Amino acid sequence: MGERMFVPLMLAPIFFFLIFFYGYPTLFNFYNSLTDLSLLGLKQGGAFIGLRNYVELLSSKDFYRVLWNTLFWLTAVSVALRIVLGLLLALLLNSATLRHYRLTTASRLVLLVPWATPPIVAVVVWRWLLDGRQGVINKALEGLGLIDTPIAFLANVDTIWPALITIIAWNTLPLVTLTFLAGLQSVPPELHEAAEMDGANAINRFFHVTLPHLMPTVVVMTLLLIFWTFNNFVYIWLATGAGPGLFTNVLATEIYIKGFIDFELGFSSAVGMVMAAMMAVFGILYFRFVALREFREIL
Amino acid sequence: MSQAQVAAHSVALDGEITFRRNPLIDVAVLATTFVVWAFLIFPAVWIFLGSFKTTETMFAATTFSFTLDNYQTIFRAGFGRFIFNSLFICLIAVVISTFVSVIASYVFSRKRFRGKRIIFGSVILGQLFPWIILVTPLFIMFARIGLLNSYVGMILSYVAISIPFSVYLLVGYLETVPRELDEAAVMDGCSQFQIVWTIIFPIMLPGIVATATYAFLLMWTEFLFALAFLTKTSLKTMPLGLAQFFGEQTVDWGAIMAASAVTTLPALILFLPLQTKLSGGLAAGSVKG
Numbered sequence A: 001m002g003e004r005m006f007v008p009l010m011l012a013p014i015f016f017f018l019i020f021f022y023g024y025p026t027l028f029n030f031y032n033s034l035t036d037l038s039l040l041g042l043k044q045g046g047a048f049i050g051l052r053n054y055v056e057l058l059s060s061k062d063f064y065r066v067l068w069n070t071l072f073w074l075t076a077v078s079v080a081l082r083i084v085l086g087l088l089l090a091l092l093l094n095s096a097t098l099r100h101y102r103l104t105t106a107s108r109l110v111l112l113v114p115w116a117t118p119p120i121v122a123v124v125v126w127r128w129l130l131d132g133r134q135g136v137i138n139k140a141l142e143g144l145g146l147i148d149t150p151i152a153f154l155a156n157v158d159t160i161w162p163a164l165i166t167i168i169a170w171n172t173l174p175l176v177t178l179t180f181l182a183g184l185q186s187v188p189p190e191l192h193e194a195a196e197m198d199g200a201n202a203i204n205r206f207f208h209v210t211l212p213h214l215m216p217t218v219v220v221m222t223l224l225l226i227f228w229t230f231n232n233f234v235y236i237w238l239a240t241g242a243g244p245g246l247f248t249n250v251l252a253t254e255i256y257i258k259g260f261i262d263f264e265l266g267f268s269s270a271v272g273m274v275m276a277a278m279m280a281v282f283g284i285l286y287f288r289f290v291a292l293r294e295f296r297e298i299l
Numbered sequence B: 001m002s003q004a005q006v007a008a009h010s011v012a013l014d015g016e017i018t019f020r021r022n023p024l025i026d027v028a029v030l031a032t033t034f035v036v037w038a039f040l041i042f043p044a045v046w047i048f049l050g051s052f053k054t055t056e057t058m059f060a061a062t063t064f065s066f067t068l069d070n071y072q073t074i075f076r077a078g079f080g081r082f083i084f085n086s087l088f089i090c091l092i093a094v095v096i097s098t099f100v101s102v103i104a105s106y107v108f109s110r111k112r113f114r115g116k117r118i119i120f121g122s123v124i125l126g127q128l129f130p131w132i133i134l135v136t137p138l139f140i141m142f143a144r145i146g147l148l149n150s151y152v153g154m155i156l157s158y159v160a161i162s163i164p165f166s167v168y169l170l171v172g173y174l175e176t177v178p179r180e181l182d183e184a185a186v187m188d189g190c191s192q193f194q195i196v197w198t199i200i201f202p203i204m205l206p207g208i209v210a211t212a213t214y215a216f217l218l219m220w221t222e223f224l225f226a227l228a229f230l231t232k233t234s235l236k237t238m239p240l241g242l243a244q245f246f247g248e249q250t251v252d253w254g255a256i257m258a259a260s261a262v263t264t265l266p267a268l269i270l271f272l273p274l275q276t277k278l279s280g281g282l283a284a285g286s287v288k289g
Helices: A003-033 A052-058 A061-093 A095-100 A105-118 A119-130 A136-143 A160-184 A190-196 A203-229 A234-239 A249-259 A264-296 B003-018 B023-051 B069-076 B077-111 B116-128 B133-147 B151-174 B181-189 B192-220 B222-229 B238-243 B252-289
Strands: none
Touching: A003 B077, A003 B133, A003 B151, A003 B192, A052 A264, A061 A105, A061 A160, A061 A203, A061 A249, A061 B023, A061 B077, A095 A105, A095 B023, A105 A160, A105 B023, A105 B151, A105 B238, A105 B252, A119 A234, A119 B023, A119 B238, A119 B252, A160 A203, A160 A234, A160 B023, A160 B077, A190 A203, A190 B252, A203 A264, A234 A249, A249 A264, A249 B151, A249 B222, A264 B003, A264 B116, A264 B133, B023 B252, B069 B077, B069 B151, B069 B252, B077 B116, B077 B151, B077 B192, B077 B238, B116 B151, B133 B151, B133 B222, B151 B192, B151 B222, B222 B238, B238 B252
């Protein structure tokens, strides 16, 4: 075999997947978004209706509520919470006390448990714990005399988002914490010593030594969490089914509901294209500030 | 940084700070730690406990009567078949995905060619591609060529979604393998294909194992594609099988807990050796920039 063909041959399989599972479906999706394709009329295809799906989507009030749910509750709140808690937990795990009592390794193992739990199982067990009639959490709160009647955490509009975010945080906080912990442990001790000599206290040292050193890790983690959460379908779908009504509907569940429950594939494709366009903005940031740096040597 | 160095640092820091530790702060830190531990472990413990509880004591915190009924229920409901489907689809998909990713990563890491930035960029950006957007077009494509309700369709989809992160991890890993190794092999007259098989594969093995484990877990817990592409019960995977125990009116919590336990255990066992690599890798990669 010719050595000249080496690069093309090695890349042929990945090309196949890029084209048939990413490139073509995206273009096809765009085309479908310009039609009134229905799940029931897949064989005959849809009629071309131009931008009507987009006009309908962008002029509906529901869409902006879905957008708000996705951007604010699902993404912004849950990502910010996990970054802050992850940082605090990493500092806790790295604290002199835990290291003195040799509890850092044990804590790492504990963190493994929620992380290894499949998202679907995480949702299932939290639904059980949060159950509105007999859930353990309701029983505990009643036992402590904090509430008189059980709260349906995953149905009550006041508690539903905090409950959903708790589930997501429980499942994904370990990765954030362990990544920050690895970052903390790579801070050169000389830096801390030097700062201490200059009379910096623990809080000063955190803001002037630890945090700047950790900042690149924080940026990468924030971007990764944004992608993973913004795109996520499973947590919301399995925990609330986008309900009650469509109260917790987000872009990912909207695409599924419109396409596979209302059978309006054309409209669902249009929602998908809007979602892809929003993700593309984060994608450019990620590529520009993270990927290009990280893979500087090979690009 | 090597493990030894990290350990040395910890000791140095520990020794330096120990003599000023305030006992009150110690107590507060330990108390916080145990509260956090409880929050993290409690739900998972309840899965395993719940899976052995009878329906009557399912929600009782104090009474516990042991039973294996829940496990019998799920296997009578065909859970064995779901386990087989999951294993079959995931194992084949992992082998293909890892192979495709390894050979592509080698080329990305070691070769210069036109269009590299765009191709590599597309693969890396695949990580943040919303899979939900792929579901509708792939569903239509699969419906037309008969890949709905088929192992082949699921395997190909799982390979496609796991490639981007696999390449990301493997290229990162290859950066730690000295280039002199393959340059020396070129000098010895090895063909490029020989280099990949005889030198790169063996050296990369730890990285390949970690990547394959990650990919396996991703597929093992995947729900969305399975939900959209598999409607025949005989082809369903474990996550779907688990979800189906949520009835319209009644929920069989015992069966759900048993199914959850069976789904989680393999993941937990596989995660043990993987976790330091993945979290350390994410931190190392970002610190470098």
